[in-house]
Amino acid sequence: MTVGIIMLVHTDFERAEQVARHWTKSGCPVVIHVDRKSPTAEYDRFSMALNADPLVRFSKRHRCEWGKWSIVQATISACEVMLAEFPQADHVFLASGSCIPLRPVEELVQYLHDRPDTDFIESATTADVPWIVGGLSDERFTMFFPFSWKRQRYLFDKSVELQRKIGIRRRIPQGLVPHMGSQWWCLTRRTLDEILSDPNRRRHVAYFREVWIPDESYFQSLARIHSRKVESRSLTLSKFDFQGKPHVFYDDHLQLLRRSDCFVARKIWPRATRLYQTFLGSGGVAAGRSEPNPGKIDRIFARAVDRRLRGRAGLQMQSRFPRQGFEHGITAKPYSMFQGFTEIFEDFEDWLTRTTGARVHGHLFAPDRAHFADGQTVINGALSDSATLRDYDACQFLTSLIWNTRGERQCFQYGPADTQDINFMMVRDPNAQISIISGAWAVPLFRSGSSFAQLRQTAARLQKIEAQQLEIMRASWANARVRIWSMAEFIESPMEPLQTITDEFGQSGQRHLSEAPRLRDLSGFGQFLQHLKNEGMHPYLMGDFPVEQSDHMQVPPVRKPYLVR
Amino acid sequence: MGIIRRLRLRVKRQRYKARAFRKRRELRCVADRTSQIGRGDVLLFCTARNEDVRLPYFLKYYRNLGVNHFLFVDNDSTDGSLDYLSQQEDVSIWHTTASYKRSRFGMDWINHLLWRYGNNHWTLVVDPDEFFVYPFCDTRPINALTDWLDASGVRSFSAMLLDMYPKGPIGDVPYKRGDNPFETALWFDSGNYTLRRNHAYHELWIQGGPRARAFFADHPEKAPALNKIPLVKWSRRNVYLSSTHALLPRGLNHVYEQWGGEKPSGALLHAKFLSTFNDKAREELKRRQHYAASMEYRAYVRKGPDSTDLWCRWSERYINWRQLEILGLMSKGNWA
Numbered sequence: 046m047t048v049g050i051i052m053l054v055h056t057d058f059e060r061a062e063q064v065a066r067h068w069t070k071s072g073c074p075v076v077i078h079v080d081r082k083s084p085t086a087e088y089d090r091f092s093m094a095l096n097a098d099p100l101v102r103f104s105k106r107h108r109c110e111w112g113k114w115s116i117v118q119a120t121i122s123a124c125e126v127m128l129a130e131f132p133q134a135d136h137v138f139l140a141s142g143s144c145i146p147l148r149p150v151e152e153l154v155q156y157l158h159d160r161p162d163t164d165f166i167e168s169a170t171t172a173d174v175p176w177i178v179g180g181l182s183d184e185r186f187t188m189f190f191p192f193s194w195k196r197q198r199y200l201f202d203k204s205v206e207l208q209r210k211i212g213i214r215r216r217i218p219q220g221l222v223p224h225m226g227s228q229w230w231c232l233t234r235r236t237l238d239e240i241l242s243d244p245n246r247r248r249h250v251a252y253f254r255e256v257w258i259p260d261e262s263y264f265q266s267l268a269r270i271h272s273r274k275v276e277s278r279s280l281t282l283s284k285f286d287f288q289g290k291p292h293v294f295y296d297d298h299l300q301l302l303r304r305s306d307c308f309v310a311r312k313i314w315p316r317a318t319r320l321y322q323t324f325l326g327s328g329g330v331a332a333g334r335s336e337p338n339p340g341k342i343d344r345i346f347a348r349a350v351d352r353r354l355r356g357r358a359g360l361q362m363q364s365r366f367p368r369q370g371f372e373h374g375i376t377a378k379p380y381s382m383f384q385g386f387t388e389i390f391e392d393f394e395d396w397l398t399r400t401t402g403a404r405v406h407g408h409l410f411a412p413d414r415a416h417f418a419d420g421q422t423v424i425n426g427a428l429s430d431s432a433t434l435r436d437y438d439a440c441q442f443l444t445s446l447i448w449n450t451r452g453e454r455q456c457f458q459y460g461p462a463d464t465q466d467i468n469f470m471m472v473r474d475p476n477a478q479i480s481i482i483s484g485a486w487a488v489p490l491f492r493s494g495s496s497f498a499q500l501r502q503t504a505a506r507l508q509k510i511e512a513q514q515l516e517i518m519r520a521s522w523a524n525a526r527v528r529i530w531s532m533a534e535f536i537e538s539p540m541e542p543l544q545t546i547t548d549e550f551g552q553s554g555q556r557h558l559s560e561a562p563r564l565r566d567l568s569g570f571g572q573f574l575q576h577l578k579n580e581g582m583h584p585y586l587m588g589d590f591p592v593e594q595s596d597h598m599q600v601p602p603v604r605k606p607y608l609v610r
Numbered sequence: 611m612g613i614i615r616r617l618r619l620r621v622k623r624q625r626y627k628a629r630a631f632r633k634r635r636e637l638r639c640v641a642d643r644t645s646q647i648g649r650g651d652v653l654l655f656c657t658a659r660n661e662d663v664r665l666p667y668f669l670k671y672y673r674n675l676g677v678n679h680f681l682f683v684d685n686d687s688t689d690g691s692l693d694y695l696s697q698q699e700d701v702s703i704w705h706t707t708a709s710y711k712r713s714r715f716g717m718d719w720i721n722h723l724l725w726r727y728g729n730n731h732w733t734l735v736v737d738p739d740e741f742f743v744y745p746f747c748d749t750r751p752i753n754a755l756t757d758w759l760d761a762s763g764v765r766s767f768s769a770m771l772l773d774m775y776p777k778g779p780i781g782d783v784p785y786k787r788g789d790n791p792f793e794t795a796l797w798f799d800s801g802n803y804t805l806r807r808n809h810a811y812h813e814l815w816i817q818g819g820p821r822a823r824a825f826f827a828d829h830p831e832k833a834p835a836l837n838k839i840p841l842v843k844w845s846r847r848n849v850y851l852s853s854t855h856a857l858l859p860r861g862l863n864h865v866y867e868q869w870g871g872e873k874p875s876g877a878l879l880h881a882k883f884l885s886t887f888n889d890k891a892r893e894e895l896k897r898r899q900h901y902a903a904s905m906e907y908r909a910y911v912r913k914g915p916d917s918t919d920l921w922c923r924w925s926e927r928y929i930n931w932r933q934l935e936i937l938g939l940m941s942k943g944n945w946a
Binding site for chain 1: 708743748750751753754757758761762763765768769770799800801802803804805806807814816817820822823827828829830831837867868869871872873874875890921922923924925926938940941942943944945946
């Protein structure tokens with residue numbers, strides 16, 4: 046005995062003809078339904094070509110509309126022809142013109158022969174499936190759908206809205222539990238016969254006529270009533286993307302399809318010549334009695350949909366420009382910003398490179414140029430060190446840098462003298478590790494020995510900028526890991542914070558820091574601050590430093606609690 | 611969007627269309643093979659001036675992608691390219707002596723041809739030095755892409771301009787007729803681009819790359835735009851605004867995803883920096899027919915064309931589209 050094929054065709058008749066001949070060559074009868082919307086001339090040519098084949102029949106043509114009853118009607122007409130004309134068909138397999146069998150037809154026949162009572166039809170209740178397109182799950186069974194989703198979207202949406210508002214709920218016929226699943230099934234002759242000769246068929250048809258996408262639910266629901274044994278999966282490999290449109294196979298999928306061991310695949314691009322040649326010409330790829338295994342193809346398509354819906358974190362490009370709050374990752378990888386560390390340590394950058402192995406830049410946002418690690422003028426991605434280019438969009442400069450150097454942790458120095466445009470972005474970014482020693486900008490001033498009048502102005506400016514920056518950093522909505530110490534507090538016990546920060550890098554493991562960076566000589570710093578105060582400029586961000594007269598700087602014994610996040 | 615704004619854009623669109631219609635008189639048909647155009651064909655539109663040396667490879671490249679018919683506007687070439695093109699079986703060609711600048715850099719002519727022949731076709735509008743690359747272009751012809759875009763209900767496809775340059779001074783390796791330009795100009799910048807959204811027409815404004823780095827470091831805002839939308843399912847309502855950077859109606863400019871995902875996109879490999887560039891720069895400077903008073907060519911000549919080397923240590927060597935996709939310059943989106 047054998048399997049009967051029902052083919053729904055609406056375009057690309059040459060390919061459909063090729064596939065139909067392939068089926069009949071192995072003795073499978075084929076009943077073809079051609080959409081009435083297809084041009085008559087093409088239909089005539091198509092049916093003429095296949096008429097001579099005793100195993101081919103054409104069923105009554107219906108005008109098919111996506112998501113409407115007409116497709117089911119077309120299927121039913123074809124099924125009736127199949128049952129009446131080809132008694133040898135034990136199973137009936139529903140396929141389309143763009144399906145191709147991947148394995149030899151004999152293997153499919155044998156496979157079905159070994160499972161004479163099994164109906165292969167994906168069928169699940171609405172509560173249990175996530176694949177819902179258009180936001181309608183239960184409602185597709187309880188509302189009316191007089192409008193076409195593809196052509197009259199506005200009316201469709203409005204009518205759904207209206208019915209929701211009025212609270213229209215259609216009654217589901219007794220004894221029927223709505224199930225849905227892939228349109229492409231393979232039923233036994235007995236089940237199909239019972240579905241078609243069901244005494245309640247008229248009632249069911251009247252009901253499903255108004256259901257949305259009944260081709261995914263009519264046979265699926267009725268099979269649950271009449272089948273002896275439902276195997277809820279489709280023998281046709283057919284994947285849908287987030288818009289509910291099937292993924293298409295091309296020549297470069299050849300190896301994937303070969304190894305999938307699926308019986309039939311949908312949908313094949315009509316001009317994928319190599320696929321047609323391979324699977325129809327040589328009779329398919331034999332796989333013995335193995336079960337279909339579409340796992341790898343599933344993963345590829347799942348990844349594609351994920352890329353379309355979420356995209357790659359931290360990437361901004363011509364076709365991905367997320368609005369604020371929808372970035373799914375503002376930057377690609379974790380990175381660290383240090384403020385005030387190079388000011389109070391002599392060899393901080395070298396030390397950090399040695400202990401963590403990360404790439405440590407200088408002041409990336411300095412007014413003169415971007416100080417890349419190792420004094421480079423251009424860095425990964427041909428990112429230039431020019432200050433004007435960088436400041437044209439400082440945020441994108443940073444996201445580009447992090448994107449270009451994926452796989453290597455980036456650290457950079459920052460300070461109130463630098464371009465401040467990136468603060469908001471960094472605070473929102475969970476990848477940012479921000480460590481700030483407030484007031485440390487005063488150390489270079491103190492060491493510069495410039496005239497006091499000048500220093501006073503600079504100090505006032507830097508303090509103002511840093512105060513504004515700290516305000517942003519302390520925002521309640523911060524997603525970054527922000528730590529802020531006053532300078533006085535930090536130098537009291539610098540190792541502890543350094544250990545915490547480097548621990549978070551991950552790669553250094555749980556090691557204890559064996560080596561500390563060298564603290565600069567700060568003797569006279571307290572005096573310097575007092576001078577500023579005397580000039581009328583009150584530096585407060587660094588905490589309290591005593592005005593010591595001796596050469597030895599002493600850390601104040603009183604600890605002022607300071608916000609640490 | 612307010613109704614006033616909408617009306618204004620509509621008026622603007624109609625004005626550009628009327629302008630293109632008026633400018634049709636400047637075109638004289640030299641070879642009309644448009645009767646060959648069949649339903650569903652992909653058409654390529656191009657304005658060229660003295661590009662004879664590039665044309666053989668250009669035609670070969672796009673025929674290989676599966677472009678069915680070429681529609682050229684020849685802007686008063688003197689190097690025999692008109693003859694060469696009119697002998698090609700799949701080329702229709704128009705000739706004009708009118709001003710390139712006053713036809714909005716050729717866009718009026720192209721808009722007219724698009725209106726006349728492009729309706730209901732997928733149309734590709736490129737310059738002779740732009741080479742279209744899209745996901746899977748090494749294994750799938752361009753119809754595979756356009757069929758898929760049709761099925762997805764997408765009407766326009768973005769392809770960012772990617773400036774390609776050689777290693778060493780630009781004039782060092784001479785370019786010969788028929789050569790693949792990317793045998794010498796095979797380097798590009800992978801990650802120094804800035805994007806912003808233009809509120810008027812909603813297109814993304816992309817700047818950066820080697821030209822911004824080498825010529826516009828002091829005036830990044832004047833750096834050339836790299837965003838392009840060259841592949842469009844044409845309808846008589848459409849009109850290109852400035853070059854292929856933006857179109858009206860504005861919906862066609864929404865080629866980027868704003869809610870986190872990636873739409874599919876390609877790239878236009880820009881073979882500008884070949885040995886032919888030096889002469890071109892001098893000539894264009896004299897003609898003053900290019901965008902923003904030839905800012906770019908001036909910056910270039912000022913710098914000393916023969917010694918300009920765009921290459922740097924972090925330049926990326928071009929391999930294929932997959933590399934561009936991994937680098938984040940283009941995307942497969944949900945096409946798999």
